[in-house]
Amino acid sequence: MKLDRLLHYVSLDGAGGVEQQFVEFVRVAREQGVSNHNVVACGRRVHPLIRARLEASQAAVTFEKYAGRFKLPKWPASLRAGRQRRLVATQQPDAVVIWNRLRDSLDTLAAAGAERTIYWERGASWFAGDSEDKRRFLAEVPAIICNSYAARRMLELRWEYRGQIRVVHNALRPSLLPAQAIEPRRLPNSGQVVLGVVARLQPIKGVALAIHALALLREQGWDASLRIAGDGPETQRLQSEVQRLGVGAHVIFEGLVAEMPAFYQRIDLLVHPALREPFGQIAVEAGAYGIPAVVAAVDGLVEVIDDGVTGLCVKPTRSLSDYRELGGGEEDLPPYVYDPVSDTIDTPKVVDPNELARAIAACLDDADRYRAMSTQAIAAVARRFVFDDHVHEALASIDAFVHLGRLDPGARP
Structure with a gap:
């Protein structure tokens, strides 16, 4: 060179x-x-x-x-x-x-x-x-x-x-590499599952959608909780939405997390229903720790998550007006996003919380499938994101x- x-x-x-x-x-x-x-x-x-x-x-x-x-x-x-x-x-x-x-x-x-x-x-x-x-x-x-x-x-x-x-x-940045070899994850025997969000708390990250999906899962009988790593201008709005949906006892806002490896040890599945994500670094990071991910099928996220192998990609179908009704904000949203299915640019849409909850359940209701996704997530990072x-x-x-x-x-x- x-x-x-x-x-x-x-x-x-x-x-x-x-x-x-x-x-x-x-x-x-x-x-x-x-x-x-x-x-x-x-x-x-x-x-x-x-x-x-x-x-x-x-x-x-x-x-x-x-x-x-x-x-x-x-x-x-x-x-x-x-x-x-x-x-x-x-x-x-x-x-x-x-x-x-x-x-x-x-x-x-x-x-x-x-x-x-x-x-x-x-x-x-x-x-x-x-x-x-x-x-x-x-x-x-x-x-x-x-x-x-x-x-x-x-x-x-x-x-x-x-x-x-x-x-x-x-x-994957070297500073985020696991300190030791990561074994594929297993679902907890207790049946209690922990979802995780890692994001700056701003409208573009779609965190309100993850909260609605949690509420739906609990209504369906899942013993599920949600941990949120990050802070930002939407914190108060999201906390209000948590209380409105009656899931305050099952959502933890952790704020800025200095030790992300420890955070990944606390969760079973990453949920990232972003409205825009040019690449999807968080999904790579989670995969390195054996955490499968459910993400929005938008922009570059489908290039990180191999749908059905290392997680699931959910196509956004609902409008921004629906997002407002779900507790999402409107600040700093992009004028366009890339639709990898149609290979076009379009105005942003949001993932339907019902579809998001369905995808989360699909990852968590089969222990063998979950472990296979964890195994493949670790391998994908080691192979593709060095x-x-x-x-x-x-x-x-x-x-x-x-x-x-x-x-x-x-x-x-």
């Missing part, structure tokens, strides 16, 4: 999925021989957790829109454009990687040059806002790595992207694009 110096443009204000994937990517990329990584932080700060881990990886951080404490104004535009040219000229990277930023990247592309700029799509193509700058950036950037096939199709169908695209699926392989494939794609003009290193000239 000829790559040695990468310059990354990425927002690091938070410590969510993209940021966590990024810092582990940098560390493993160094181990694989790409030793020099410089980072341009595109927001106001670098989250303390992320900063500490970047420092451990010896990655230098500068800020895109700040010169010291002074934020560069948008006008005159030459100030920020000049800042971009100086950053690229100082770092002299082999390649520039723009992480999940469709907007505000035109100056970066102009400064670096299209021949060494790669955009890494990880969900931004779902966001609201169809601006001229986004369209122009996608018209000019020649190569994109996507974290899922769904992301590829969103770019092609919604944004009419016609450049090179290579899908490099996300993988982080070293993920980093190697991404680096090989970047290297091939910079030196051969193509993202696929195995393609013919």
